[in-house]
Amino acid sequence: MKAKSTGLKITKAKKFRVGGRTRLPRAERREMILNQAAEFFSEYGLTGQTRPLAAACGISQRLLYRFFPNKAALTAEVYARTILGPFKGTWLADLTDRERPVAERLTDFYRDYAETVLTRRWLRLFLYSSLAEGDMAPNYIASIITRLLETIVEEVAAEQDVCLPEDVALRHELGWTLHGTVSHMAIRKHLYHASQSVPTDDIIAFHVRSFVAGFKAMVEGAGNPRPGS
Amino acid sequence: MKAKSTGLKITKAKKFRVGGRTRLPRAERREMILNQAAEFFSEYGLTGQTRPLAAACGISQRLLYRFFPNKAALTAEVYARTILGPFKGTWLADLTDRERPVAERLTDFYRDYAETVLTRRWLRLFLYSSLAEGDMAPNYIASIITRLLETIVEEVAAEQDVCLPEDVALRHELGWTLHGTVSHMAIRKHLYHASQSVPTDDIIAFHVRSFVAGFKAMVEGAGNPRPGS
DNA sequence: ATCTTTTGTCGTCAGTTGACGACTTATTTT
């Protein structure tokens, strides 16, 4: 009983070992835990327990506390990575490239956005933590999205030669019309067990078409209907 | 110490008594608990504990178990009332009243819908239970909303003389364009601590305008672009 | 007034859950 069942004695298998428990260097194990934890908490919420999480990681519960002083520290880091991580810096630049028609830019952007941000993992974690009042970092997210909305609205208005209302909040709301539908589509997809028969890319395409085509009508009579530009 | 502090002896005060603990008839107490529980669970999720709930009700924890055999029974009834309760039967009829322009019908409908269904209580409870996989009664809700979507899409198509795609799922997706934005607006309002400076009614108004104005462009090229009707 | 029923609380029990001290085992250093 002292020897390994197979008796194999791998001397230089630095990384992973077959039998028994795997032993990883600190940084790798930490990474592995954070990744599993993101998956786990996005499924069960930030109130998910440490024991099931450890089981999902294939380690003992105690080991979690060798990497994080307490559960809050773990969830905080998971949140920061999963929620704030996937936002790309190139989006603003791509959206303002007036060489291309705005509908095309928007379709491209939202397809990318849906693929990288509006994933099951991101969405569920975001909703879980939004519901729990202790918002982890909503301001940062909010400011990023606000900037995107402003840009989108301005780009469409520029292409269609539409005069936007002065009120900033109102301009944001115009942008939310499109951003909201796309976000809500993701919610349907990842929360309600929707049929999923229409491909995401198609849905985004006609959300954009609808938005662009209805933009002028939407703005007129919205707030500052001062035609002039 | 035997007598009440004031010494008052109200003989016929059937309902409520001032000092000490209030004593309610069974049905009333039950109602009161269910109402408080709806508020409580919508704030803290269905995993909220029975002791804080009892405290919010102003009763002992034990008393909850005089009305419900276990916590699951309580949450189930709260869910049924809060989520399934507020849907109105008149909506379908009102939406199909072709005497009035469809934009007007839609605006009226969504204002009512936002006021009665998309409340903080409803939305949070709905999201909490959607996130927890054990969907309480999603089928019933889904079928109601599906019917609304079909009606809305048909009404707009009829007014604009647009030919709808054959694919039912695709037709639903068209309706989700509007339903999604309005729903997402409610999410922003009740989950993210949004600024709230633009009145809900205004937002709904231009969501509807955008949808109606962009409808034709959205449908064309969506799926079955067979012009003919 | 006395008895009965109904409404309500106290205290407690078993199973969880976050946290951590003490110990074991593998890898690296000397």
Added chain:
DNA sequence: AAAATAAGTCGTCAACTGACGACAAAAGAT
């Protein structure tokens, strides 16, 4: 090979949480 360091587990503790038996007291019935 021995010592030192790093990776990992076992077992346990205190606080929490759903559930419930036993008891207290108010309201109604006789």
